[in-house]
Amino acid sequence: MCGIIGYVGKKTASPILYDSLKKLEYRGYDSCGVATVNGDGEIELKKGVGRIESVDKKVDFKSLTGKIGIAHTRWATHGKVETRNAHPFTSCNRHYALVHNGILENYVELKKELVKKGHTFTSSTDTEVLVHLIEEKMAHDDNSNLIKIITEVSQEAKGAFTFLLLDKVRKEIYAFRKDSPLIIGLGDNEFFASSDITSFLEYTNKAIILENYQLAVLNEDCIVYDVSTGLKIKPKVSTIDWTAEQASKSGYPHFMLKEIFEEVEISKHSLEQDPVKLKAMIEVLKKSKKVFILGSGTSYRACLLASIYFAQIAGKQITPVLGSEYKTYQNLVDKDTVIFAISQSGETADVLEGIYLAKEKGARVVSLVNVMGSTIMRESDQYLTLNAGPEIAVASTKAFTSQVLILTLLAYGLADKLNEGKDNLNEIVSVLDQVMNLSETLVKLAKDVLNKDDLYLIGRGSSYPVAMEGELKIKEIAYIHADALAGGELKHHTLALIVPGVTCLALVPNDQTKDDMINNIMQIKARGGEIIGISSENLDVFDYYIPIPQVHLESILMIPVLQMISYYLSVIRGNDPDFPRNLAKSVTVL
Ligand code: F6R
Secondary structure, eight states: OOEEEEEESSSOHHHHHHHHHHHHGGGOOSEEEEEEEOTTSOEEEEEEESOHHHHHHHHOGGGOOOSEEEEEEEOOSSSOSOGGGSSOEEOTTSSEEEEEESOBTTHHHHHHHHHHTTOOOOSSOSTHHHHHHHHHHHHTTTTOOHHHHHHHHHHHOOBOOEEEEEETTTTEEEEEOSSSOOEEEEOSSOEEEESOGGGTTTTOOEEEEOOTTEEEEESSSEEEEETTTTEEEOOOOEEOOOOTTTTSOTTOSSHHHHHHHHHHHHHHHHHOOOHHHHHHHHHHHHHOSEEEEEEOHHHHHHHHHHHHHHHHHHOOOOEEEEGGGGGGGGGGOOTTEEEEEEESSSOOHHHHHHHHHHHHTTOEEEEEESSTTOHHHHHSSEEEEOOOOOOOSSSOOHHHHHHHHHHHHHHHHHTTOHHHHHHHHHHHHHHHHHHHTTHHHHHHHIIIIIOSSEEEEEEOTTHHHHHHHHHHHIIIIIOOEEEEEEGGGGGGTGGGGOOTTOEEEEEEOSSTTHHHHHHHHHHHHTTTOEEEEEESSOOTTOSEEEEOOOOTTHHHHHHHHHHHHHHHHHHHTTOOTTSOTTOOSSOOOO
């Protein structure tokens, strides 16, 4: 969702801000803007609605001069998608410009007061209130102490309000974090402040991950304050092991395709977990009386699959719960409960809300995340990381595969069969390149057979959540209506929709579900439906066949097959798979 970036240094700010904005694009946005302090010491600002490149063509962001500036990608929440609602916003006296990530909950009351005091608002956003509030308070403080004023604002404002304030007089950026992430990049005589490490990775991999209520003042130096005490602090500087190359398309037409193909390499790293942390995680899960495994969207599908493997491999019950549905279970949670949060971004608001509520009941929180330093990671008592590198495409692919591999490894760990698990999962990893070689077959199937208005996917046992993930992806990026169901459910409802010409992807792993799946396939064929089988065996009942290598846990190998199908369908239908409409990468609102 919204992305913020600030730069101060020796170079002209606007080209750097423009490039960094492009790297924030993947988070999802509808408008964008840049403000700098120009050579005359004035704030200059340009913004507009639409993709960064097209706004730039109209306003020419790079014509902004000055060596300090802030920029923003907006995903509308309060106020329509209009230029006047795009960030940055300035104070009435244009001493300050501000960009914000989050939702200011009490903006209506604050705005009323500020209007009474004579402030003029130009937008319908919650954000604009912040810059006027700071201006108002500064006027009563002889424009002296911005740190004190930001402390007061942090006490009065409610909600999530991470912001960058550009001060034209001091030529400083005040980078404040409350709930939405904010990372300071420490370059060579230059500083960055951003929602996302990848936006400044080209310039530096040294970063300070700000905590809530921390404020970094950036000029020729970077000083960090804890505004709850007003004291300077010595923050921890982390070295980020992601590279700028990882966050680029590297010759692929889309990030999504690159990330699917990266699974061959990434999966190895995902399984190379720190043995001490892995053991500790296994112990906590083993000893827990109750485990709720929490996720949203694709990550929730990983939770579903994990609950099946934990049951089958380790005989351990874990309850999969959607982040947004967590409250339903709150009265079952106590101090003997473990909340296991699964999230690529580590910032998903639905999951975070569940974590905060569970903590109130004394539950222990553990997590599996991809983004180091993310909020979910920091709210966890212990965590494992996916080691999947930056995932840029909105549709999660490599992170899902990594989640599934690590969760399955944990299931083996709980069963005291870690070595057997490693062997089985490494076997999968070793044949992933063969699955990637299916791309030509899949392009042809996508063009000739699957490009329909409705698709059905059936699976059973472990292949059912995989079918659900295929359904999600097909809807998300191909904009095709898809329906995944457990094969046994057909006869209870959806068989009513099976008529001649209906296409169904059948996931048939070589396991105990195979005979029942064949039975379900026959029910579909008896009504004229056509079957595309994904299996290690070419069964007579298939009209089309997608061959996967024969391994233990074959369902996992079907994941990249369905990811590629959704990708090719999206491209064939003229969509941009990296930017599905109305969706954002990091979903930081409830
Ligand atoms: C779909 C997709 C989303 C995310 C969901 C949770 O392809 O990517 O459904 O899985 O928004 O995001 P994380 O994993 O960051 O918590």
